[in-house]
Amino acid sequence: MGGGLRPDVRILGLLAVLILLCVVGYLTSDGLFLTEGNISTVLRLSAAIGVVSIGMTFVIATGGIDLSVGSMVALSSVWMTTVATQSFGFGMMVVCGLVVGLAAGLVNGLLVSYGKVVPFIATLAMMASARGLAERISGRQTQVVTDQDFLSFFRGDFLGVPVLIWILAVVFAIGWVLLNRTTFGRRTLAVGGNPEASRLAGINVKRHLAMVYGLAGLCCGIAAIMVVARTTSGAASNGLLYELDAIAAVVIGGTLLSGGRASMFGTLIGVLIFTVLGNIFTLNNLETDIQNIAKGVIIVIAVLLQYRTANTNRTT
Amino acid sequence: MSENPLFARRRFLLGGTAIGAGVLLSACTSNATPDSDRTQPVAQGGGDNAEPGEEVTIGFSAPAADHGWMAAMTRNAQAQADIYSDVVFQATEGTNDVNQQIAQVETLINSGVGVLIILPHDGAALTSAGQQAMDAGIPVINVDRVFDSPLAYRMWIGGDNYRMGVNAGNYIGERLIAEGVDDPVIAEVAGIDSLPLTQERSQGFADALERHGFTVSNRVSAEFTVETGESETANLLQAAPRIDALWNHDDDQGIGVLAAIDSAGRNNPDELFVVGGAGSINMMNYIEDPESVVAATVLYSPSMCSSAVSMARLLGQAKGMGDLAEHEIPASLTTYSAVVTADNVADYRDVGFES
Numbered sequence: 001m002g003g004g005l006r007p008d009v010r011i012l013g014l015l016a017v018l019i020l021l022c023v024v025g026y027l028t029s030d031g032l033f034l035t036e037g038n039i040s041t042v043l044r045l046s047a048a049i050g051v052v053s054i055g056m057t058f059v060i061a062t063g064g065i066d067l068s069v070g071s072m073v074a075l076s077s078v079w080m081t082t083v084a085t086q087s088f089g090f091g092m093m094v095v096c097g098l099v100v101g102l103a104a105g106l107v108n109g110l111l112v113s114y115g116k117v118v119p120f121i122a123t124l125a126m127m128a129s130a131r132g133l134a135e136r137i138s139g140r141q142t143q144v145v146t147d148q149d150f151l152s153f154f155r156g157d158f159l160g161v162p163v164l165i166w167i168l169a170v171v172f173a174i175g176w177v178l179l180n181r182t183t184f185g186r187r188t189l190a191v192g193g194n195p196e197a198s199r200l201a202g203i204n205v206k207r208h209l210a211m212v213y214g215l216a217g218l219c220c221g222i223a224a225i226m227v228v229a230r231t232t233s234g235a236a237s238n239g240l241l242y243e244l245d246a247i248a249a250v251v252i253g254g255t256l257l258s259g260g261r262a263s264m265f266g267t268l269i270g271v272l273i274f275t276v277l278g279n280i281f282t283l284n285n286l287e288t289d290i291q292n293i294a295k296g297v298i299i300v301i302a303v304l305l306q307y308r309t310a311n312t313n314r315t316t
Numbered sequence: 317m318s319e320n321p322l323f324a325r326r327r328f329l330l331g332g333t334a335i336g337a338g339v340l341l342s343a344c345t346s347n348a349t350p351d352s353d354r355t356q357p358v359a360q361g362g363g364d365n366a367e368p369g370e371e372v373t374i375g376f377s378a379p380a381a382d383h384g385w386m387a388a389m390t391r392n393a394q395a396q397a398d399i400y401s402d403v404v405f406q407a408t409e410g411t412n413d414v415n416q417q418i419a420q421v422e423t424l425i426n427s428g429v430g431v432l433i434i435l436p437h438d439g440a441a442l443t444s445a446g447q448q449a450m451d452a453g454i455p456v457i458n459v460d461r462v463f464d465s466p467l468a469y470r471m472w473i474g475g476d477n478y479r480m481g482v483n484a485g486n487y488i489g490e491r492l493i494a495e496g497v498d499d500p501v502i503a504e505v506a507g508i509d510s511l512p513l514t515q516e517r518s519q520g521f522a523d524a525l526e527r528h529g530f531t532v533s534n535r536v537s538a539e540f541t542v543e544t545g546e547s548e549t550a551n552l553l554q555a556a557p558r559i560d561a562l563w564n565h566d567d568d569q570g571i572g573v574l575a576a577i578d579s580a581g582r583n584n585p586d587e588l589f590v591v592g593g594a595g596s597i598n599m600m601n602y603i604e605d606p607e608s609v610v611a612a613t614v615l616y617s618p619s620m621c622s623s624a625v626s627m628a629r630l631l632g633q634a635k636g637m638g639d640l641a642e643h644e645i646p647a648s649l650t651t652y653s654a655v656v657t658a659d660n661v662a663d664y665r666d667v668g669f670e671s
Binding site for chain 1: 547
């Protein structure tokens with residue numbers, strides 16, 4: 001199952017990679033890496049992409065893919081910050097962000113399940129149209145947040161830890177429980193492992209798929225709130241390339257692209273590995289091209305590891 | 317869409333009444349005959365270019381307005397065309413698809429426009445389209461991203477990336493020297509590193525700093541978006557616990573840069589000052605605010621697109637620029653990257669754009 005109380009070897013291997021990276025970071029950065037400010041920065045930057053990746057884990061566990069997550073983040077963030085919703089205040093902004101994300105996700109889900117459109121194509125269409133709609137709504141301008149309550153809450157700390165990190169922790173905990181301890185999670189893996197058998201076993205596969213894509217959309221809505229808080233603005237350019245980062249994190253985390261096996265814990269480590277990598281490169285003032293090469297190497301190694309163990313640990 | 321850089325062109329539009337001293341050339345020295353009509357060429361200061369002339373149809377093709385600066389370019393062109401009673405403006409829908417932009421240019425050629433303004437998404441890829449227009453006898457004004465061949469345009473008008481860096485570097489260098497900062501930490505938040513324009517900006521910045529005996533201590537590259545500006549700067553601030561000056565290449569991503577500075581609790585003008593790039597209204601507001609770390613921005617102003625339309629009109633009417641002694645408009649015009657600070661920000665608000 002992975003990520004549960006019995007973490008398999010792959011998760012431990014991935015954790016070792018993360019720890020190794022942290023050691024490298026510590027050794028190369030004159031003690032900058034382990035400062036409270038830096039750890040907090042790494043986690044804060046992981047928060048939005050982390051939440052998106054948690055939603056993506058469910059989608060990939062069903063054997064699907066969601067290419068529209070970045071665009072859904074953009075659309076939700078712009079919707080939240082357009083003048084009409086800002087004038088209604090903080091609560092309305094949050095609700096709008098969540099509802100828009102959920103709605104876009106459900107559209108994906110309905111296309112995939114009831115419309116029988118291949119996930120890759122359905123979400124590709126959403127990827128293009130959601131960003132297009134975000135550009136239309138925002139007038140292609142950055143909408144700066146003026147609502148001070150929103151800013152002070154989401155940019156603030158709770159018990160000394162940034163609120164964004166709390167949100168990531170809560171979403172992760174819910175995601176982990178949902179995947180590993182509920183019927184919903186079991187059905188998700190079953191649908192990914194063998195949709196036909198699941199249908200015969202009495203699972204409403206179509207409805208379940210629609211819910212999973214809706215969940216991914218909701219996660220994008222949550223991420224949009226985080227991005228708006230981080231950048232103090234909504235923009236149609238938000239969430240650029242999130243789909244690739246999220247898929248990479250989920251895949252190196254040990255979730256099978258073909259579905260049927262997923263690890264929430266692995267996804268989180270995957271996200272952290274990429275964020276820490278970027279952080280270490282900046283701390284050492286290195287060029288971004290080398291960073292991208294390193295990113296590619298990590299993905300390949302992780303997937304090769306997975307490929308070798310895929311058939312031994314498969315849960316159905 | 318508040319102000320437009322229309323009035324920045326006032327100098328250009330208002331015919332100066334100061335007639336060049338050349339008119340008073342009573343230069344009947346030497347042995348020239350008094351009735352000689354050979355005079356020295358002199359600029360007439362404005363002339364009558366503002367007066368409506370023959371009607372000019374101007375075609376306009378630009379990339380998608382997917383960020384504030386590009387949106388301002390398109391808006392400025394339209395607004396400039398609107399103030400001329402003798403200009404018919406045919407704008408196509410902006411696109412980042414090279415083939416689509418080529419098709420648009422061909423459509424404009426076939427519709428018989430008099431002058432064509434092309435702001436290519438990719439200069440190299442649109443060269444042939446520019447050439448095609450020129451071959452069809454339609455003069456092309458190439459804005460900002462330059463074509464591969466001068467045969468593809470009658471005039472190029474655009475910004476100066478290298479000098480943008482130079483002016484940012486000079487401002488930062490001079491200020492740090494004036495403040496007597498020893499061994500300053502200078503940070504740079506660049507745009508997309510793979511673009512030549514980013515490389516030129518960084519080169520200019522480094523060259524200017526070198527003249528003052530400084531170098532860039534920490535450099536990151538974002539992607540011209542608010543979000544990447546925030547994430548790159550967040551890491552940068554951890555890498556450099558002390559930063560004296562920071563140059564951010566682009567005011568669009570500057571909102572994110574400032575959000576990161578604020579998150580790190582370093583939004584303190586006594587500790588660090590930030591110089592922006594491009595010249596958004598947003599940054600100009602911060603420049604005016606003494607509480608803000610933003611001290612200046614170096615222009616790369618979308619007002620160049622307003623100028624392109626006024627040049628296209630003169631080209632269509634076969635007129636030159638009133639303040640020059642030439643009969644025609646120039647073949648190339650580079651706009652200047654002025655440094656906007658608290659002292660002169662009021663004068664530059666008219667060219668500021670909504671990012």
